[in-house]
Amino acid sequence: MPALPRGTQYVEPSPSQQRLGAKLADMIPGAVAVRVSLAHPSRQWPHPYTVAVDGRGEQLMLSGNTTKVAARWVLRSWPEVDWTRPHSLDLATGQLAVTSGRGR
Template structure:
């Protein structure tokens, strides 16, 4: 999965969550993940780990400036599984960005489009 042409993640713009109970659960997940990965602002989750041909939950973390935050395999796998279980409606053949400040999940492609000025 390519990051961006500068090697940094783009920040996702917030959108409204549809349900208060669901959005509360998602905000709690974001708070838990922020505790597990200190300094992270966005967690990018996908079903494909780079370098593997079979599906495997994978996560990368980025700070507020878009720089990569180091995750060990256990934390990355745990974060990816938690996000996937909290958002079962998402199409996990694509990558998604979870904003840890708001708990909003957005397709990673939207972050690229916003940063390139196409939106």
């Protein structure tokens, strides 16, 4: 099952961005994708936030530190992206795509 829906517009990853996907997959066992946004559920101001999902699309539990670190790595790897909207990173391909919803 692909982590990103077919027909989704995405940013073509560079080799370093593809490596980031592999590093995050090692850091978050079982994750196939991460959704990154600046809309932390318990904060009213912009704050880096990550939700990891497994192959069934179910959310994986992450520590607060892992949530923040993963989000910062992704945000810094794609500085040109409009981060006012949440994005999903496919960990297998390194493809970044806009996510519908608020990314929570």
